[in-house]
Amino acid sequence: MEAKPKAASAWLVMLSAAAILMITMGARQSTGLFIAPIDESTGLGIVSISLALAVGQFVWGLVQPIFGAIADKKGSFHVIVFGAFLLASGLALTTLVQSEWSLMLTLGVLTAAGAGAGSFSVLIGSSAQQLDPKRRAFAGGFINAGGSFGQFLFAPLSQAIISAFGWVAAMATMAATTLLTIPLAVLLCRGASPNKTGASGQVSEGLFYQVRQAMGNTSYLCLHGVSRGGVKGTGLLTHFRQSYLCPANNAPVNPC
Numbered sequence: 001m002e003a004k005p006k007a008a009s010a011w012l013v014m015l016s017a018a019a020i021l022m023i024t025m026g027a028r029q030s031t032g033l034f035i036a037p038i039d040e041s042t043g044l045g046i047v048s049i050s051l052a053l054a055v056g057q058f059v060w061g062l063v064q065p066i067f068g069a070i071a072d073k074k075g076s077f078h079v080i081v082f083g084a085f086l087l088a089s090g091l092a093l094t095t096l097v098q099s100e101w102s103l104m105l106t107l108g109v110l111t112a113a114g115a116g117a118g119s120f121s122v123l124i125g126s127s128a129q130q131l132d133p134k135r136r137a138f139a140g141g142f143i144n145a146g147g148s149f150g151q152f153l154f155a156p157l158s159q160a161i162i163s164a165f166g167w168v169a170a171m172a173t174m175a176a177t178t179l180l181t182i183p184l185a186v187l188l189c190r191g192a193s194p195n196k197t198g199a200s201g202q203v204s205e206g207l208f209y210q211v212r213q214a215m216g217n218t219s220y221l222c223l224h225g226v227s228r229g230g231v232k233g234t235g236l237l238t239h240f241r242q243s244y245l246c247p248a249n250n251a252p253v254n255p256c
Helices: 007-029 031-042 046-074 076-094 100-117 120-128 133-165 167-178 181-189 207-215 218-242
Strands: none
Touching (some): 007 031, 007 133, 007 167, 007 181, 031 100, 031 133, 046 120, 076 100, 076 120, 076 181, 120 133, 120 181, 133 167
C-alpha cells in the first residue's frame, strides 16, 4: 500500500507548483506591456508584433500535450527545467531582435514553449501523484490561483521597471526571474516518479493511444472550432491599442 503524504509535504508540493505557475504565467501574460516599447525601439510595427504573439498563443497550447507526455515518461523535473531555459532565453533574446523572424522565434516560439512546459497541465500531473486523492481537487484550484496571482504581480512590476529603467531592463529582469522555477522544480518533484500512474491512479497509456481516443470523441473535436479564438483574440487586442481603444495609453496584457 502506498503511504499517504504528510500534510507538510502536501503543502510544499502545492506551494511549489503554484509558485512555478505564478512565474511562468506572470511572465507570459505580461508581454503585452512590451508591445509599444518594442515597436518604438525596433520599428517592426504592430502587425509583426501581434503576429508573433498570436503564434505564441498557438505554440503555447500545442506544446502542452507534448511536454505532458514527456513528463509521464521522464519526469516533470526535466520538462520544467528545460522550459525554464526556453522561457528565459526567449525573453532575454527578445531584447536583441531586429527582424520579424527573430521576434517570431523569441516571443512566438521560445517564450511560448517555455511557458507551456511550466503550465498547469504539466504541474497538476506532477502534483496529483504525490497527493492524497481527497486533496487533488483543492490542489488544482490552489495551483491555478498561482497563475492568476502571477498576472496580478508581474504586470505592475514590469510596468514599473519599464517606466524607471526601460523595456530592455524589464525584459532582462523577467528572464532572470523565470530561472527561479528550477529550484522550485526540485522541491516539487523530489517525491514524484516518472512512468508511475496518472492522477486517477490508473497506469497512463501512450501518447498516440490518447490522441486516437481524443480524436474519436465528438466533444473534443468541437473544441477545435473555438480554439482559434485565443489566437485571433491575442492578435486583435494588440491592434486595439493602436486604434486608441485604450484611452489610458496602457498596453493590454495578453488576455489568454
